[in-house]
Amino acid sequence: MTYEVEPPKYLRLAQTLQRRIEDGTYAPGTRVPSENQLVQTFGMSRPTVVRALELLKRDGWLESRQGYGTTVRGRPEVVEQKDRRGRGALERDESHAAGRLIEVGHVPVPPRVASALGLPKRTEVLLRRFLVEEDGEAVELVSSYFPADLAEGTELGSGEPLGESAREHLEARKKIRFDHVVERVSARLPDAGEAVVLDLPDGVPVLSVLVVACDASGRSLQVSELLLPADRQELEDTYRLN
Missing domain, CATH: 3.40.1410.10 (Chorismate lyase-like)
Known part of the structure; x- marks a missing residue:
């Protein structure tokens, strides 16, 4: 018997934000919505939002700039090169x-x-x-x-x-x-x-x-x-x- 496991909430949120970066909703160099805004928009807890943002930072989609918040870097080069x-x-x-x-x-x-x-x-x-x-x-x-x-x-x-x-x-x-x-x-x-x-x-x-x-x-x-x-x-x- 095969069981289908739904991806965790933080991963689903990270995928949604990533798609918005790819389609230009969040353009490179701009700030993403604040943690509070993301909590309200997606109805998810703050820890879930924080974990999703950290995942996108780790993979090179976002970066934190002191005094400016979290900004969009765009599609990482390693993502473009990866065999799919x-x-x-x-x-x-x-x-x-x-x-x-x-x-x-x-x-x-x-x-x-x-x-x-x-x-x-x-x-x-x-x-x-x-x-x-x-x-x-x-x-x-x-x-x-x-x-x-x-x-x-x-x-x-x-x-x-x-x-x-x-x-x-x-x-x-x-x-x-x-x-x-x-x-x-x-x-x-x-x-x-x-x-x-x-x-x-x-x-x-x-x-x-x-x-x-x-x-x-x-x-x-x-x-x-x-x-x-x-x-x-x-x-x-x-x-x-x-």
């Missing part, structure tokens, strides 16, 4: 990518994906499953899920590779805009079918990267699960020390 697997999944052109489309069809939504899409359990969604290969070796299995109403009137249900990314296709066909992505990384054992596709020996776990792509309102447009053989992966991050 979720972006790769959303922007992959299947017709030119290394690998092959191995499954397309409507399936009951998995519990973890249902939670991310805000759908009732067992609702049917459209699945596109792509196997990424390098030198003939399977290196990543990408399962992308789309609400049935969103996929209607598009080519996502076709068994042929798309000649553009799913993101580009949806934005053009449905007149929507992808705004931000939330990635959740966990580890688990693959099921029998996943182990066969990825050619994994018994007992080898996979890293699961759940990629939730949303519009500006927070509505989930697409959920992709990236499965990577754990014995062939290394995660690396870069961050500032204050």
Whole structure:
């Protein structure tokens, strides 16, 4: 059984403030609202607000200037340079990518994906499953899920590779805009079918990267699960020390 754990309040607030920096609501060099203002605006406790601001300072989005308060630095350079697997999944052109489309069809939504899409359990969604290969070796299995109403009137249900990314296709066909992505990384054992596709020996776990792509309102447009053989992966991050 899979349990979906909601991110803590301070992290959700930090993500909201980060999006406002990215969309220009809080421009570089300007002051962010005071702690009191943030408490009132978001209805959160002062410790939650303080922790969210400290997280953004640590990651380079904000800085404290004596006598001037907390100001916006803008998008940190290390964030621009960071490898984003979720972006790769959303922007992959299947017709030119290394690998092959191995499954397309409507399936009951998995519990973890249902939670991310805000759908009732067992609702049917459209699945596109792509196997990424390098030198003939399977290196990543990408399962992308789309609400049935969103996929209607598009080519996502076709068994042929798309000649553009799913993101580009949806934005053009449905007149929507992808705004931000939330990635959740966990580890688990693959099921029998996943182990066969990825050619994994018994007992080898996979890293699961759940990629939730949303519009500006927070509505989930697409959920992709990236499965990577754990014995062939290394995660690396870069961050500032204050």
